[in-house]
Amino acid sequence: MDVHVAQARRTTATVLKQWSLPEAPAEDARLVVSELVSNAIIHGSGDVRLRLRHDDHELRIRVTDDSTAPARRRRASAASLGGRGLHLVACLSLRWGVADGGRTTYAVIPTLTEALPCRRTTQSSTDPTC
Numbered sequence: 121m122d123v124h125v126a127q128a129r130r131t132t133a134t135v136l137k138q139w140s141l142p143e144a145p146a147e148d149a150r151l152v153v154s155e156l157v158s159n160a161i162i163h164g165s166g167d168v169r170l171r172l173r174h175d176d177h178e179l180r181i182r183v184t185d186d187s188t189a190p191a192r193r194r195r196a197s198a199a200s201l202g203g204r205g206l207h208l209v210a211c212l213s214l215r216w217g218v219a220d221g222g223r224t225t226y227a228v229i230p231t232l233t234e235a236l237p238c239r240r241t242t243q244s245s246t247d248p249t250c
Contacts, residue, residue, distance in 0.1 A: 128170050139174050145231045148212040149179055151233065152227045155205035156183040159191055178250040179215065179229040190222035 132153045136146040153170065160168040166186030173180045193206040209216050209227050216227040 124161055124168065125154050125157050128168075129154050131170070132172060135172055136179075141174070141179065141231055144205075145179065145229055149181060149229045152181055152209050152212055153183070155209050156181065156191075156225050156227065159205055160185040160187075163187065163189065163191070174231065177230060177232050179231050180226060181229065182219075182224050182226045184220065186223065186226040188222040191219040191225040215233060 126157050129150050130188070132150050133146070136149060142147070149172075157168060157170060160183050164185030164187040169184045170184040171180075173182075185227040191206060191208065202206050206216070212229065216225070
């Protein structure tokens with residue numbers, strides 16, 4: 121698993137550098153890619169595909185696998201080793217969600233250098249802050 125996640129992270133870093141994205145949103149994007157690809161490998165099935173698209177002031181990240189079970193945020197206890205990935209994605213993204221019948225999880229990262237006070241998710245949450 122680590123090889124695939126590391127490869128996706130390196131590929132993302134290379135592409136974002138070619139697109140001249142500022143470092144802060146590029147680092148957010150690398151972390152989001154790591155989390156989404158990890159989730160697809162652990163909880164999905166089949167090949168994992170990564171797509172990046174940049175226009176205007178947003179970067180769209182899409183990770184697709186063959187599973188139709190949609191990604192869901194979980195509440196992780198303090199002792200849990202996992203369960204925080206989609207919370208991180210939600211905090212770093214303008215929005216995130218699932219598409220393609222549950223096969224694709226996406227996130228939209230702002231590429232402007234100004235930080236957002238709190239990012240919102242398309243998923244319902246009882247925790248409105250990050």
